[in-house]
Structures are given as C-alpha cells and as structure tokens.
Amino acid sequence: MEKIIKRLSMLLFLGFLLTMGIITLVSPKEEFSDVENRTLAAKPELSLESYFDASYSKGLEQFMCDHFYKRSDWIKLMTHMELFSGKLEVNGVYITENRHIERLSEPDFDVVDETIDAINEYASEISTPVYFMLAPSSAGIYADELDANAPQYNQESFIDYVYANVDDNIRVLDIFMTLKSADEEYIYYKNDHHWTSLGAYYAYYYAISKLGFTPVSFSQYNIERVSSSFYGSLYSETLYEGFGGDYVDIFNCDSGIQVKSVSVNDGIKLKEYDSLYFREFLEKKDKYSMFLGGNFPIVDIETDAQSGKSLLLIKDSYANCFVPFLTQHYSKITVVDMRYINIGLENFVSADDYSQVLLLYNASGFANDTDLKKIT
Amino acid sequence: MVFSCIPFLYFFLPITLIVYYLSPRKLKNLALTVASLIFFAWGEPKYVFILLISSAIDYSAGIVLDIYRDNKKIRIAALLTSLLMNLGLLSLFKYSGFFIDTVNSIFGSSFKAPGLEMIGISFFTFQTMSYTIDMYMGNIKVQKNPLDFLCYISMFPQIVAGPIVRYEDVQNDISKRSLSLSKAGEGVGDFIKGLSKKVLLANNIGLLWDEIKLSEISELSVVSAWLGIIAFSFQIYYDFSGYSDMAVGLGKMLGFTFPKNFDHPYTSKSISEFWRRWHITLGTWFRMYVYIPLGGNRKGKTRTIINLLVVWSLTGFWHGASWNFILWGLYFGILIILERFVVPNVIEKIPKLLRVVYTYVLVLFGWVLFEFESLKNAWAYFCAMFGANRIFIDAQSIYRLRIYAVMLIVCFVFSTAAYSYVMQRIRSTKKLAACVSISAPLVQMALLIICTAYLVNNVYNPFLYFRF
Incomplete structure (x- = not known):
C-alpha cells in the first residue's frame, strides 16, 4: 500500500513536470502580454559569447518564465496565495475590500x-x-x-x-x-x-x-x-x-x-x-x-x-x-x-x-x- | 542553475530523470555526469574546466595514494598536492578579495582583487578533500574509474549548496545502487518539501528581513528589529534546509542516499546541540578533518580550547570571506567552550523550555553578526533590538506584524518538532495513517502547483550561498 502510493507520487510528479514542459515548448508564443500590459522576454540568441558569459542561460530562464503555459493563471494563483497569507498588496498595488x-x-x-x-x-x-x-x-x-x-x-x-x-x-x-x-x-x-x-x-x-x-x-x-x-x-x-x-x-x-x-x-x-x-x-x-x-x-x-x-x-x-x-x-x-x-x-x-x-x-x-x- | 527555477523543474529535471532511467545500468553514471556538467555549466560555463581539472588532480592523488601505500613521503606529497590545489582554488575564487583587502588596509597598498566567483566552490572542494584525506588515512578504498569519480564530484543534486557528501557516504552507491520507483517516490516527497520550504517560506519571510535590513538602523523600533532578525533566522533555515531536502530527494530519485543536514535546529537546548542539528555535514567535516587531527579533546583542556577556537573560526570563515563571519564562528566557539567548561552544571538545571529560548536568542544574536558585514552596523542593530532608538513599536512594525503574522506562525510551527510529532501520532492509528498516506501525493501536487505559481512570477528568489 505505502509503496504503491509512493510510486504514484513519482509518476504524478514526473508526468506533471514533463507535460507542462512539453506544452510550454510547443504552445504558441506571444510577444506581448495584454493582461499584464508588458512585452514578454524574447528568446535569447545562442552564440559562443552569450553562452560563455551566461547571458544566454539567464535569458532562457526569463524566456521560460514569461512563456510558461497559461502564465496568467499562475500569476492569478499567486495573487490569491498572497492575499490568503495575509498580504494586503501585490506588485505595489493594494487590494482593498472595494478596489x-x-x-x-x-x-x-x-x-x-x-x-x-x-x-x-x-x-x-x-x-x-x-x-x-x-x-x-x-x-x-x-x-x-x-x-x-x-x-x-x-x-x-x-x-x-x-x-x-x-x-x-x-x-x-x-x-x-x-x-x-x-x-x-x-x-x-x-x-x-x-x-x-x-x-x-x-x-x-x-x-x-x-x-x-x-x-x-x-x-x-x-x-x-x-x-x-x-x-x-x-x-x-x-x-x-x-x-x-x-x-x-x-x-x-x-x-x-x-x-x-x-x-x-x-x-x-x-x-x-x-x-x-x-x-x-x-x-x-x-x-x-x-x-x-x-x-x-x-x-x-x-x-x-x-x-x-x-x-x-x-x-x-x-x-x-x-x-x-x-x-x-x-x-x-x-x-x-x-x-x-x-x-x-x-x-x-x-x-x-x-x-x-x-x-x-x-x-x-x-x-x-x-x-x-x-x-x- | 538552482533547483527553484522553472528551467530546472520543468525541463532539466524531467529530461535528466528520463534519460537516466532509460540508460542501461552501465551508462547511468555517464548520463548523470553529463547532466551534472550541463547543470553546473548553466550559470558559469567557463568554470566547468576548473571542475574537470580539479577532479583530475584529486583522482590522480587517490591513485598515487593507493599505489604508494607504504611510501610515506610520496603519500604526504600526494595529499599536500590535493589539499593545496583545493585550498588554492578556494582562496582564488572565494578569499582573494578578502586577503587583498586585508593586505591593502594594513600596508595602505591598492592591489586589485581578481573578482572571481564560482558557485558551489566551497562545497565541491570540501567533498574532494574528504576523498583524499580519507584515502590518506586509509579509511576508504580507491576509486579507479575516473568517470565514477567525476560523477561523485559533480553530482548535480549537491554541487551548489550541499549537503557536503563525504566520499565515504556514497562510495557504495557510486558503483552499485538500487533504483526503485517507490524510493524515487519518497524522494519526490523530500524534494517537494524542500521546494516549498525555499519558495513558500524562505523567500516570503525573506522579504520582511530584506525590507528591515535596508531601512535606516537608527530609525528601527524594538519590535521591527526583533521581527527582522527572527525573519532572517527563518529565511536562512528554510532556505538552507530546503536546499538540503531537495538534494536528498533528488538523490533518492537517482538511487543515492545522502546524509541528513538539518534536524530542527531551533529546538536545541544548548549551543552545542544547535550545531549538532544545523548544517550537520559541515560540522562533521570539520570535526573529522580538522578537530580530530588537531588532537580533539585528547590533549588536555588548554589544547581542547585552542582546537575549538581554531575549528570555529574556520567554520565561520567558510561561510564567507569577511571578518564578521570569522567573528560569528568565534562567537559560537566561545559559547561552546563556556557551555562545556564553565557552566555545564548550571545549564542542566534550567527548565527545558528556557534552555530552548536561551539557545534561540543567542543564535539570533549570532545572525546579527552574520548579516552585517560592518561591525558598526551589527552593533547598531543589536542596540536597536534593546531600545537604543527609543521606539518600542511604530505604525510600520504593526503593519509588518499584521501582513506577516500568518507567515511567521507557519515558519514557527514547522521549525518545531510539532509536525513530526503529530505525524507520528497519526501513524500509530491505522485508519488515520492510511488517510494521510493516500492524501500525500495530492498534497505534494498542490504544493508543487503553488510553488510553480511563485516561480513563474519570477518574484524575489535570492541565492543565499553565493558567498559560501
């Protein structure tokens, strides 16, 4: 029983990571996020120089975050978690009872x-x-x-x-x-x-x-x-x-x-x-x-x-x-x-x-x- | 790369695991080594060569130590080569700035520091030194396969932030380890626990400390000052132990068993106990390779005290190339000496709860030293904690208490043994135990999803050990 559940843990974990990773890779990319009203990170150029000064990997990190599948839903979830944990503001904006x-x-x-x-x-x-x-x-x-x-x-x-x-x-x-x-x-x-x-x-x-x-x-x-x-x-x-x-x-x-x-x-x-x-x-x-x-x-x-x-x-x-x-x-x-x-x-x-x-x-x-x- | 980022979680990790699982047994170490080098190269590609060269030297030292078992001179030469190389790397990448600044301030010169930094250097140099020292002392068998050796040194779960896995701990796992889906599942539990500690607790409570640390010390109220350093105590604990949990979890997914690194340190009833529960692998390392070789406590009281002071100043210095870290280490060394030689009987008589409070408060004072590079600021902060600014509480501190109340309570509860106690009680009742274990995968997925939300947002996610 215990063992079956642990196996299930691993399969769920690996399955979820892989699925999200693949969907993120293949889903169409937008240049601009309407809801967030900002330009999303562009895919960095791979070159010897950008690779060795690590700007390529940093750019790729930003790119993956910005183009993560259903990004805006993840942000919404975070906002709710922040309010739930007692925060009164998110990203420099207060959320009061009315506005x-x-x-x-x-x-x-x-x-x-x-x-x-x-x-x-x-x-x-x-x-x-x-x-x-x-x-x-x-x-x-x-x-x-x-x-x-x-x-x-x-x-x-x-x-x-x-x-x-x-x-x-x-x-x-x-x-x-x-x-x-x-x-x-x-x-x-x-x-x-x-x-x-x-x-x-x-x-x-x-x-x-x-x-x-x-x-x-x-x-x-x-x-x-x-x-x-x-x-x-x-x-x-x-x-x-x-x-x-x-x-x-x-x-x-x-x-x-x-x-x-x-x-x-x-x-x-x-x-x-x-x-x-x-x-x-x-x-x-x-x-x-x-x-x-x-x-x-x-x-x-x-x-x-x-x-x-x-x-x-x-x-x-x-x-x-x-x-x-x-x-x-x-x-x-x-x-x-x-x-x-x-x-x-x-x-x-x-x-x-x-x-x-x-x-x-x-x-x-x-x-x-x-x-x-x-x-x- | 760090564990708490989207590229690691959703790309590197699943791909690595799948390639690793699909590789035939004989190629698993190769797969793991390649993955580890990619991981290491992610943030600083040029330093991969240093890692390779240092591994090659340590590998050769091991071979030499094995072949010339009976030639003392050669053995010492091999050991010294390895130690000098590792300590040299450490000095170059971590301490050169400090040494040069010190020289400059004494002689009024103006040498320039090379300004090199290499993540994980303190961890992997210590790991390789454990190999050559243990080889020298004859505690372990030689590793003849260079790939297996490189696999041990570079292993991505522990290369950036520990635990400091001694070769002895994993020598059997390296050549032969048992992989099972259920052990991997156990690793998932550890990994997600660690990820949540880092992303949900450490990063969030760390914001509070960041805000207080950056404000004017002379305007801090008593409440804010205490709140700030308490927040830091939670930040560093959850950050560090979170990384260790993630490493242990990843290790299990790959078939390794890594040593435990943290064991509820804030429940300790003395400073000595605190250090047996905090960063356990570092303490073990210094005890095995510095304290005991110096003679430990076998050479009389005076020598013991000197040995303790040496070990503790080195422990402090390991945490960062700056005087405040040395002082921080000495501070604990002195407390441990006092506990051991001056007031051992007094402490025993104090009620347990008070002893926990005494230990925690002294550790908090230590964190003040740890966090302020300038002694002047550390002292000013310390005074602020005791009302030097003549403000006990102000609007700002009330607001901070309000918005961080939930976070502080959660951090407090999980730093105690309450959770393990409750789980133990639940496990003793069959029905409850079944419920808990069935719900475990669901809780894990929920936590993973919440952590992902924070990571996608790319909010405050500092890497605390770049100085280590």
Whole structure:
C-alpha cells in the first residue's frame, strides 16, 4: 500500500513536470502580454559569447518564465496565495475590500519643484489666464480604505503642497473635496488608475463655473454604458478579478453642442475624425483609450459652439474623458500632451491664440512627471 | 542553475530523470555526469574546466595514494598536492578579495582583487578533500574509474549548496545502487518539501528581513528589529534546509542516499546541540578533518580550547570571506567552550523550555553578526533590538506584524518538532495513517502547483550561498 502510493507520487510528479514542459515548448508564443500590459522576454540568441558569459542561460530562464503555459493563471494563483497569507498588496498595488489602490511612495521633491517652477514661469510669460487642476487619484480619495498602518504617501497633502507653491496668477481648481464628497458613487475605476466619466463630470461641474460657464446639468446627459468588462492598469499588476469588470460610460448630450472635427496629430501625420470616442478600443484590453483614442501630442477639436471661446488644454490621460464635457462650452480646444512633445511648446501652439489655458494632471502622475517642465 | 527555477523543474529535471532511467545500468553514471556538467555549466560555463581539472588532480592523488601505500613521503606529497590545489582554488575564487583587502588596509597598498566567483566552490572542494584525506588515512578504498569519480564530484543534486557528501557516504552507491520507483517516490516527497520550504517560506519571510535590513538602523523600533532578525533566522533555515531536502530527494530519485543536514535546529537546548542539528555535514567535516587531527579533546583542556577556537573560526570563515563571519564562528566557539567548561552544571538545571529560548536568542544574536558585514552596523542593530532608538513599536512594525503574522506562525510551527510529532501520532492509528498516506501525493501536487505559481512570477528568489 505505502509503496504503491509512493510510486504514484513519482509518476504524478514526473508526468506533471514533463507535460507542462512539453506544452510550454510547443504552445504558441506571444510577444506581448495584454493582461499584464508588458512585452514578454524574447528568446535569447545562442552564440559562443552569450553562452560563455551566461547571458544566454539567464535569458532562457526569463524566456521560460514569461512563456510558461497559461502564465496568467499562475500569476492569478499567486495573487490569491498572497492575499490568503495575509498580504494586503501585490506588485505595489493594494487590494482593498472595494478596489485596487496604487501604493504611493514619497515623490522626489526636487523634480516636483522643477515642474512647479516651469509652470510658474510659463504662466508669467503669457497673457492668457492659466488654470490648474490637479486631480486626485483613487489612492487619494479612498486612502481610508487602506489598513491604517499601511505605508502610503498622503496624496491630499501633496496636492496642497503643489497648490501652495504655484503663483497667485495661476487659478487653482481644487476638486479634492468635490470628489471626496461623492466617494460613495462610481467615480473611479476599480481596476484602473483613471477616474470614470462620472468622476470627471463632478470635476467638470465644479471647474467649469470657475472658468466662466454654466455647467450642463446631469439630467441633460444620456448615459451610454459601452462596456462592463474593463480590466485596466492596476489589474495588470495583480490579475485579481474579485471586483469584476469595470463599467465604461459615455455621457452623450444629444440636445447640446456637437463636435465638428477632431484632428489628431500623432507626431508624424494629421488625421481627421468626427468623434471624441474611438469605439474600436472597446474590443481591446485598454478600454480607457476609447476616450480620444489614447494619448497624442496634439489634438485639435472644433465644435459648433457659438461662444467663440477657445481653450489650450495641457494634460495627461485624466483629461481624455474630461474633454467631452468641455466641448459643450468652447468653439475650439487644443489638447496637448507634453509627454509626447520633445521641443518647446511654443513651436507648436501659442497660448496667445486662446482665451484660456488649463493644466489638467492627476496627482499621482504629476508627482513623477518629468515632461511638463518642457512647456517653457 | 538552482533547483527553484522553472528551467530546472520543468525541463532539466524531467529530461535528466528520463534519460537516466532509460540508460542501461552501465551508462547511468555517464548520463548523470553529463547532466551534472550541463547543470553546473548553466550559470558559469567557463568554470566547468576548473571542475574537470580539479577532479583530475584529486583522482590522480587517490591513485598515487593507493599505489604508494607504504611510501610515506610520496603519500604526504600526494595529499599536500590535493589539499593545496583545493585550498588554492578556494582562496582564488572565494578569499582573494578578502586577503587583498586585508593586505591593502594594513600596508595602505591598492592591489586589485581578481573578482572571481564560482558557485558551489566551497562545497565541491570540501567533498574532494574528504576523498583524499580519507584515502590518506586509509579509511576508504580507491576509486579507479575516473568517470565514477567525476560523477561523485559533480553530482548535480549537491554541487551548489550541499549537503557536503563525504566520499565515504556514497562510495557504495557510486558503483552499485538500487533504483526503485517507490524510493524515487519518497524522494519526490523530500524534494517537494524542500521546494516549498525555499519558495513558500524562505523567500516570503525573506522579504520582511530584506525590507528591515535596508531601512535606516537608527530609525528601527524594538519590535521591527526583533521581527527582522527572527525573519532572517527563518529565511536562512528554510532556505538552507530546503536546499538540503531537495538534494536528498533528488538523490533518492537517482538511487543515492545522502546524509541528513538539518534536524530542527531551533529546538536545541544548548549551543552545542544547535550545531549538532544545523548544517550537520559541515560540522562533521570539520570535526573529522580538522578537530580530530588537531588532537580533539585528547590533549588536555588548554589544547581542547585552542582546537575549538581554531575549528570555529574556520567554520565561520567558510561561510564567507569577511571578518564578521570569522567573528560569528568565534562567537559560537566561545559559547561552546563556556557551555562545556564553565557552566555545564548550571545549564542542566534550567527548565527545558528556557534552555530552548536561551539557545534561540543567542543564535539570533549570532545572525546579527552574520548579516552585517560592518561591525558598526551589527552593533547598531543589536542596540536597536534593546531600545537604543527609543521606539518600542511604530505604525510600520504593526503593519509588518499584521501582513506577516500568518507567515511567521507557519515558519514557527514547522521549525518545531510539532509536525513530526503529530505525524507520528497519526501513524500509530491505522485508519488515520492510511488517510494521510493516500492524501500525500495530492498534497505534494498542490504544493508543487503553488510553488510553480511563485516561480513563474519570477518574484524575489535570492541565492543565499553565493558567498559560501
């Protein structure tokens, strides 16, 4: 009896190793992992040199891990084991009862101060009024969902620090409390680091009156749910599916102002579209790219608004689902993403041509940003 | 290559085992040797030649010792050749940096170290030395077949991290061993136990120590400092004994019987007992080939004490080429001398549990010395454990306690004899025993799958013995 079981042990063990090894070898290899949102290791080149300096064997090790059969299921299993053993985070992302929350570390304030100086300098050089909105991420709004002792940098005080250090001629649009008071609602994705369209709407509602317009009321929107299976960037770190898919909503204002043209400059060529929404992304993993089609250096939007007002929007991806609300008020909006512009902004657009300038960043991205300083 | 990685587990191991099982009896040693050389060459291909040359010299030394049985001069010459070559290799690959740094700091010179490193060097040089020394002392028979000899030296289960298998332990197995499916199955149990110790316990609890070790020592709370070094005590135990279990398991799959290397060291009731339960094969080696030849305890108290100090500083130095390891060894040497000569009767009278605690705490202090290369940092850490930073507990330590609580409890339980005790009780009842043995393969597969999940993820998986 004992002996039979031991034999069984060996047969199971060897059989399992061999089967998994063979399946891994013969199964088709992918270059990019959609769920993890990263490029997988390529097969290393075998040469005398790579063999003898052991870079070949190291590369092969990485390759085998990255292309192991059903890799993502193994990662999911590990995440569950980690949570089971009492861990509260996986790969730098906390998994709370309700959502993923990114772990924030203390930013490098030399870098932050440099960015703030650049903003101040930019605002002092132009005559167009400059507005600045630093949107909290879910890590800021839902900080109290974390374990009280969990290491987490305080985003709220970071936002206060930035606002306190920008010059007085820059008008800050502090939406922290607005969003905080709506924290019972679906204002942030549970699996992604962005805010939802609803979150952006609350921010818009507060900000647009400071920009001199009357906000469009909630009831005027017809909300279209375009996806209920969005697993975004935070999910890619943990592969934890316990929160279900996120909903992606489009706020349509049928009776309102319509977009005439969207011209996207991807740095090489100019392309014309007639909508802010690129629905083909709903079939892909990163459904947030449905808004504006992702990030591009410069996007010019024209609407049939009669206000004659124009806006220069310098932004990161948080603005992508925020822009649709702005189109109700401006005849022309130029959206600039400094992460994709390598020479001074004045080579492309002049702030003097616009009625207002708005800087819109999320606090977590802003804390590590090294591109915004190129605006001057 | 190490055992705890995907290429070893899912490619090297099954292919090696199948080729090995299918090889006819006469070719098995060849198959095993080829596999071992591939294994060794995986991480450092160029050093295979060194392994081959050193084996050739030791093999020849053995032959010479056999032929010139009665010629003392030649015998000594052969032994010295082998010892000098092995110790030379060890010095070149492991200690040259240390020696050069020491010379530089004394004479203010600036010689450059060659910066060579060779995984497993401390293990295989010690194994071959056991062969030539035992040949010299006439304890074993000569190995005339060079392939069998190379097979012993290079055998992949133990070449990177022990146990230090003396030639005597396996001399019969090398030429004739019994392979059976049920023995291999037993090996699977040992291997998966070891793999789980390494991947699930050591790597996970090691993260806690890594985090604490890298933080500012002057800001550590008392709780964090203790937590950190306790975490390290578990990390090194599960890592090291995990490797040994894997080696023993692999040995059984290949038909070998390797000696036991760890036996619940943290349940020891004295420092001397701790060292009889911790890295047993290393202790045996030093006792057989250094302590006893020096005279052991047969030459009076003073000589015994000197012998102990020599053996323990060497044991420390074996663990790494740096002063803190020598101190670490001497620390244990002194404790053992105290236990033996100063307070032998006092210790006997202390309740057992207190003796276990006393031993564990002293071992923990030892780990502080072991882990900090700079004495200044070791001292600062030691002070932090006793409240020098004036923080008893802070938010960070509460958080650490919370997320590592389960891990710490599991590590604690399996470091005691509780598990073996429970298993023994179960085995005494027939029905329960049957349940346990039937479920064993299932538990093993479950553990293998969980370990695989961690390995595929390629998370924190350090190799602790690159210094050994």
